[in-house]
Each structure stands twice: as C-alpha cells, then as structure tokens.
Amino acid sequence: MYRETDIIQSADQSPEGYMIINVGPQHPATHGVLHLVITLNGETIKKVEPHLGYIHRSIEKMCESLSYRQFIYVTSRMDYLSAHINNHACALCVEKGLQVEIPERAKVIRVLMDELTRIASHELWWGAMAMDLGAFTPFFHAFRERETINDIMEETCGARLTMNYMVPGGVMHDIHPNFQRRVKEFIQLYKSKIHEYDELVTGNIIFQNRMKGVGILSAEDAISYGCTGPVARGSGVSSDIRKVQPYEIYDKLQFDEVLETGCDSFARYLIRIKEMNQSIRIVEQLIDNIPEGDFQAKTKAVLKLPKGEFYTRVETARGELGVYIVSEGGTTPYRIKFRSPGFSNLSVLDKIARGGKIGDLIAMMGTLDLVIPDIDR
Amino acid sequence: MPSFYEIADQLHSWLNANFNPTWVLIIEMVLAGVAVIGLFAVLGLVLVIMERKVSAWMQIRLGPNRVGPKGMLQSLADTVKLIVKEGMTPSGADKFLFNLAPYIAMIVAMLLLAPIAFAGNFQLWDINVGVLYVSAISSLSVISVLMAGWASNNKCSLLGAMRSGAQIVSYELTAGLSVLAIVVLAGDLKISAIVASQSDGWWIFKGHIPAIIAFVTFIIAVTAETNRAPFDLAEAESELTAGFHTEYSGMKFALFFLAEYVNVFIVCALGATLFLGGPMPLHIGNWEGFNHAMDYVPSSLWFFGKTFFLIFLIMWFRWTFPRLRIDQLLNLEWKYLLPISMINLLIVTAMAILKWHF
Numbered sequence: 001m002y003r004e005t006d007i008i009q010s011a012d013q014s015p016e017g018y019m020i021i022n023v024g025p026q027h028p029a030t031h032g033v034l035h036l037v038i039t040l041n042g043e044t045i046k047k048v049e050p051h052l053g054y055i056h057r058s059i060e061k062m063c064e065s066l067s068y069r070q071f072i073y074v075t076s077r078m079d080y081l082s083a084h085i086n087n088h089a090c091a092l093c094v095e096k097g098l099q100v101e102i103p104e105r106a107k108v109i110r111v112l113m114d115e116l117t118r119i120a121s122h123e124l125w126w127g128a129m130a131m132d133l134g135a136f137t138p139f140f141h142a143f144r145e146r147e148t149i150n151d152i153m154e155e156t157c158g159a160r161l162t163m164n165y166m167v168p169g170g171v172m173h174d175i176h177p178n179f180q181r182r183v184k185e186f187i188q189l190y191k192s193k194i195h196e197y198d199e200l201v202t203g204n205i206i207f208q209n210r211m212k213g214v215g216i217l218s219a220e221d222a223i224s225y226g227c228t229g230p231v232a233r234g235s236g237v238s239s240d241i242r243k244v245q246p247y248e249i250y251d252k253l254q255f256d257e258v259l260e261t262g263c264d265s266f267a268r269y270l271i272r273i274k275e276m277n278q279s280i281r282i283v284e285q286l287i288d289n290i291p292e293g294d295f296q297a298k299t300k301a302v303l304k305l306p307k308g309e310f311y312t313r314v315e316t317a318r319g320e321l322g323v324y325i326v327s328e329g330g331t332t333p334y335r336i337k338f339r340s341p342g343f344s345n346l347s348v349l350d351k352i353a354r355g356g357k358i359g360d361l362i363a364m365m366g367t368l369d370l371v372i373p374d375i376d377r
Numbered sequence: 378m379p380s381f382y383e384i385a386d387q388l389h390s391w392l393n394a395n396f397n398p399t400w401v402l403i404i405e406m407v408l409a410g411v412a413v414i415g416l417f418a419v420l421g422l423v424l425v426i427m428e429r430k431v432s433a434w435m436q437i438r439l440g441p442n443r444v445g446p447k448g449m450l451q452s453l454a455d456t457v458k459l460i461v462k463e464g465m466t467p468s469g470a471d472k473f474l475f476n477l478a479p480y481i482a483m484i485v486a487m488l489l490l491a492p493i494a495f496a497g498n499f500q501l502w503d504i505n506v507g508v509l510y511v512s513a514i515s516s517l518s519v520i521s522v523l524m525a526g527w528a529s530n531n532k533c534s535l536l537g538a539m540r541s542g543a544q545i546v547s548y549e550l551t552a553g554l555s556v557l558a559i560v561v562l563a564g565d566l567k568i569s570a571i572v573a574s575q576s577d578g579w580w581i582f583k584g585h586i587p588a589i590i591a592f593v594t595f596i597i598a599v600t601a602e603t604n605r606a607p608f609d610l611a612e613a614e615s616e617l618t619a620g621f622h623t624e625y626s627g628m629k630f631a632l633f634f635l636a637e638y639v640n641v642f643i644v645c646a647l648g649a650t651l652f653l654g655g656p657m658p659l660h661i662g663n664w665e666g667f668n669h670a671m672d673y674v675p676s677s678l679w680f681f682g683k684t685f686f687l688i689f690l691i692m693w694f695r696w697t698f699p700r701l702r703i704d705q706l707l708n709l710e711w712k713y714l715l716p717i718s719m720i721n722l723l724i725v726t727a728m729a730i731l732k733w734h735f
Contacts, residue, residue: 358617359700359702
C-alpha cells in the first residue's frame with residue numbers, strides 16, 4: 001500500500017528478511033484510524049512509523065471562524081473521552097482573556113465533572129487495554145462502571161459523550177437534582193467493584209509477564225519527547241498540571257500525584273489504576289460541599305477578547321492539554337493552537353517499540369492510551 | 378433404557394439378516410460417514426452457542442436471545458448465513474491450496490472422531506493403537522493452517538500460520554507425553570482397553586499426584602494445540618486481524634471455525650477418556666450403594682458430562698486470560714512444560730513397574 005515513504009526505500013536496501021506490515025487505518029488494534037507502518041524481522045519490530053491525518057477535521061482552522069462561545073463545542077470532538085476537560089481548558093483560556101472571575105459553585109461543578117470524566121476515560125482505557133492483550137471480559141466489567149458515569153452526565157449535561165457543558169463564565173446549566181445522590185451511588189458501586197480489576201487483570205501472571213519490562217521509556221526520553229500525563233508519570237516525571245500549575249480549586253484539594261518509577265508498560269498501567277482512586281478521593285471531598293450560588297458568571301452576549309495571546313493548560317485523562325489563543329480584538333480568534341497530549345505520547349511509540357515483538361507493540365500502544373481524533377484534530 | 382451399543386448391535390444383526398456381507402459393510406460405512414458428518418455439524422452448532430452463552434455469562438450480558446427459545450437457534454441461523462455468503466478468493470492467492478485448506482481442517486477433525494468412545498462399547502473404530510492414532514492425526518491439522526496462511530498471499534495470514542506451526546509442533550510433545558503417562562499406567566494403547574482399565578476408578582484418582590500433573594499439562598497443551606486463548610496467537614485478532622483465516626469468508630471460514638470447535642471437543646473427549654474414565658461411572662472404594670446408584674446413569678451421559686465439563690474449563694480460560702506473547706509461549710513449552718512432563722513420565726513409569734498405583 002505505502003510505497004513512497006523513506007522507510008520503504010530504506011527497507012529495500014536493508015538486509016533480507018525484512019517485512020513491512022500496515023497496521024491500520026482499519027485494524028482492530030488501533031482503536032481508530034491510526035496507520036502504523038511496521039518494519040519487521042520475523043516477529044521482531046525494527047521500526048514503527050505512524051501515519052496521521054485519516055481523521056483530520058482541521059478543528060483549529062474551523063475555530064478561527066467561530067465565536068468564543070461557539071468554538072468550545074468543536075473541541076468536544078478532539079479527545080472525545082475527555083470532552084469535559086477539553087471544554088474546560090477552552091473556557092479557562094477565554095475567561096483568562098476576558099478576566100472574568102467565575103462563581104465558586106461553577107468551579108466545584110467543573111472539577112467534579114473533570115474528575116468523573118477522568119474516571120470514565122480510565123475505565124474505558126482499562127477495558128480496551130485488556131482487549132489489546134486478548135482478554136475480552138474486562139471490557140464489559142469496565143463498561144458497567146463507565147455507563148453509570150455516562151448516565152450521570154446525561155442527566156446533567158444532556159449528552160453522554162460530547163457534553164459541551166462548560167461555557168465561558170461557568171457551566172451551562174445547574175446540576176440535576178439527582179446529581180449528588182447518583183454520584184454517591186457511583187462511588188459505592190466503584191468501591192465495591194474495584195477489587196475485581198485487580199483480580200481479573202492486574203494480578204494475572206500472564207498479564208504481568210506481558211507488561212513488566214516491555215516498552216521501557218526512560219525519564220530523559222519522556223521529557224525530550226514531550227510526554228505528559230500517565231505516560232510521563234510512569235517514568236517518574238512529575239507532570240500533573242493539577243499539582244504543577246493548579247487551576248480552579250485543585251490547590252485546595254487533598255490528592256496525590258501518582259508517580260511510578262518502573263518506566264515500563266506495567267508502571268503506566270498502575271498509574272491509571274491509582275489515578276482513578278485519586279479521582280474518587282477528589283469527588284468524595286467535593287460532592288457534599290458544592291457551595292450555593294450562581295453556576296455562571298454574568299458575561300456579555302457577544303464575547304470579545306482583548307488583543308493579545310492567551311495560553312492555559314489543564315490535565316486531561318491523557319496528559320497536558322494546552323490551548324493557545326491569539327486574539328486581534330475581534331469576536332473570533334485570529335489563531336488557535338491546541339497542544340494535545342496524544343500527539344506527543346504517540347511520538348515515543350517508535351522509540352519504545354523497537355526490538356519488541358508485534359504483541360508488545362499492541363500492548364505498548366494500549367498503555368499510551370491514544371485517542372486518534374485527539375492526535376489528528 | 379436401550380444403550381447406544383444395543384441399538385448399534387440390533388441394527389447390525391438386522392442388516393446381516395437382510396443383506397449379504399458386502400452390502401452390510403457398505404451400508405454400515407455409509408451410515409457411519411453420515412453419523413460423523415451429522416455429529417460434526419451438530420457439535421459445531423452446540424459448541425458455538427455454548428461458547429456464546431458462557432462468554433455472556435462471564436461478561437455480565439445475556440448473549441444471543443432472539444432466534445429460537447433463549448437464542449438456541451442462533452448458530453443455525455448463522456450457519457445458513459455463512460452457507461449463502463459468497464466465498465471470496467483473493468486475486469493473488471494460490472487458488473488450489475487456498476480452497477483445499479479448510480477441507481483438510483475439516484477432514485482431520487472428522488477422522489479424529491473415529492476412535493472416540495461415546496458410550497460403553499460404542500465406538501466407530503476401536504483401533505488397537507487408538508491413542509497413537511489420535512496423536513498422529515491431530516498433528517495433521519497444522520498442515521491446513523500453514524497451507525491457509527501461505528496460500529492467502531497476506532502477511533498477517535503468513536505470520537499467523539508461522540506462529541501456529543511453531544506452537545502446534547511444540548505443544549504436541551507435551552500433549553503426547555501426558556497421554557503416554559496414562560498409556561503406561563493402563564498398559565494399552567487401545568481406547569476401549571484404557572476405558573476398561575478405569576472400571577474400578579479413574580486414572581486421575583488412581584494415579585496419585587503424577588496423574589494430576591499429567592492432567593494439568595495435558596489441558597494446557599491441548600488448549601495450545603487447538604489454538605484457543607490464551608494461546609490463540611495464530612489468530613490474535615488485536616495483532617494480526619484474524620491470523621491465518623484473515624482472507625477466508627463464507628463457508629470456507631465456517632469450516633475452519635467448525636473444525637476448531639470439533640477439535641476442542643475431541644481433545645476434551647480424549648482428556649475425559651484418559652483421565653476421567655470416559656463412559657465409566659464414578660465409583661468410590663467400598664461405597665456399594667453409591668456405586669450401584671452411579672451405575673444407573675447411562676454411560677453416554679457420563680462421557681458427555683465429563684467432556685463438556687472440560688470444554689467449559691477451556692472456555693473459562695478463553696474468557697478470562699490475556700494472550701501470551703510468542704516467545705513466552707515457546708518458553709513455557711520448552712523450559713517448563715516439556716521437562717515437567719518428561720520427569721513426570723519417568724515417575725509414572727517407576728510407579729507402574731513397582732505397582733504403586735491403586
């Protein structure tokens with residue numbers, strides 16, 4: 001299929017026995033339209049070259065012709081598993097430009113939604129990760145909990161995937177009357193089921209053999225490739241924006257930044273499992289302490305950002321999401337750039353996969369937790 | 378209650394009374410062939426629906442529940458769909474080998490049904506080297522996999538076939554050595570003789586710990602030999618799309634699929650026959666009343682009960698374990714299972730010579 005790239009030409013000159021395989025864009029392992037060109041020697045991986053662009057929708061360009069209220073809706077479609085957090089980052093950036101102080105109630109609701117999103121995203125990742133390794137059952141167990149979160153979201157936001165709930169100045173609606181009760185029910189459910197995750201997958205000897213010691217990513221490499229989120233923290237690099245540069249009310253909350261020093265796939269796996277527990281901790285702190293008041297600050301009907309450049313960053317389920325807005329003073333941004341975590345995390349795939357087996361590659365891709373629309377945008 | 382043996386016996390004497398011996402032989406061969414083909418199809422359907430129900434049970438869902446009562450006719454509907462579906466042959470494929478491969482898989486599975494003792498004294502062919510026959514024929518299945526992978530002209534298929542080749546050839550050794558342990562204890566290769574040797578107790582109970590070790594290694598080895606998860610590297614869907622049968626569709630795919638399930642049935646039937654007494658009822662020492670009650674359960678029920686228990690075990694593995702990597706798979710065989718089963722065979726031999734078993 002792919003004949004023009006450098007890798008094919010160099011493989012022609014390379015020693016005999018090299019084989020090139022296209023994984024994707026339609027392949028059960030890539031969870032989306034990612035195209036990997038893999039050079040193999042037998043089962044051993046010599047090189048992995050990702051080809052992007054199959055789901056490029058030019059979201060950044062579209063945003064330039066949308067108003068500051070409208071463009072947030074497009075960003076739900078980037079990292080669709082962290083839709084709330086994407087919206088949050090954009091809303092924060094616009095608020096920074098407008099210099100609006102948002103009500104305390106809105107801040108708490110936002111953080112609650114972010115953390116529930118993070119749990120839902122990690123649940124899906126856990127199921128998909130196990131499926132990459134050939135175990136089907138965990139997927140359904142993960143969805144049992146994830147569906148509960150989706151139901152909670154649906155009640156309050158009206159959507160299950162692309163919520164579009166956070167707007168400049170606060171959140172779109174007040175929370176549903178059932179919200180607090182159902183979140184507490186979810187916490188109960190989660191705590192009664194989380195041990196199954198360890199019994200079914202984490203403690204499994206086959207799983208541990210597949211994960212430990214493969215996909216080694218040193219701390220230096222993690223920094224130089226710009227990895228963030230659980231991928232960087234799995235290599236012991238402290239990179240949680242909620243701790244490094246706290247936004248909203250994260251500086252007042254009790255939670256730990258999870259760090260592992262294993263540098264391998266198993267470390268990245270453990271990070272996400274432990275992060276879910278930390279998110280539950282945050283939700284528990286906030287769910288009974290949602291302050292009364294407005295859920296949205298008063299803003300003008302038409303938003304205009306002053307001339308200048310604005311940058312905010314938040315911690316999504318995958319890592320650091322940066323939103324960079326250049327404003328000329330009009331009602332639409334002059335230029336928008338998103339710094340997506342998936343793109344940087346994907347770039348280490350070649351580095352960590354070389355010398356491994358095909359099965360390892362799939363497992364490593366699983367631990368990077370790639371969401372392809374986030375990479376392509 | 379008439380047993381299978383009596384029905385077969387009456388049929389045989391009725392045929393002998395009405396036809397000359399040559400015709401009797403021909404009619405009986407045709408009947409046996411039809412029975413095997415029917416069994417092949419029915420087993421496939423039953424095992425597919427069983428697998429779907431078992432997996433649904435493990436995965437907190439209902440499974441098929443629309444076609445027929447409780448979805449029991451779902452696999453029949455799927456078969457009809459597969460039969461009418463077009464069987465594509467890729468343009469770059471080796472057409473002859475590509476079309477031949479699924480039939481070899483099917484024929485191997487059918488040949489293996491011959492020496493299985495489905496009930497007391499009820500066998501298609503009680504060959505005097507029954508266990509050897511099963512080991513020999515089951516190793517032919519690797520040919521169909523290699524043939525399919527090579528002829529498909531697809532890199533994923535080729536990788537899957539090569540993995541499968543390495544895997545089946547390796548795990549056959551352990552499977553063979555575990556079976557040999559029972560052959561040594563029973564002192565015969567004939568299936569009926571092995572069954573008869575367990576009339577006072579199954580080998581897994583009579584053979585002390587070595588028989589249990591042999592049973593465990595046998596189950597692991599046959600799971601790998603039939604390409605079932607966690608050893609399904611030949612068709613690792615997250616890595617190789619569908620492995621050696623990536624390019625197959627329609628009935629040709631269905632034949633691979635059915636052959637896989639019939640192979641699972643056969644290895645489980647063999648395991649049940651060798652270790653769990655096959656059609657023999659459960660007898661415990663001197664409990665006369667209990668033993669007598671157990672004798673009333675038909676032998677075919679005993680056989681199918683044990684076999685389906687082992688099949689359930691193998692399905693349980695599939696739906697809970699992640700897949701091994703190819704090098705881990707071969708390490709497990711050559712570094713652990715093979716030495717263990719070799720030493721175990723020596724111990725069993727010593728036991729058999731010294732008459733230490735019950």
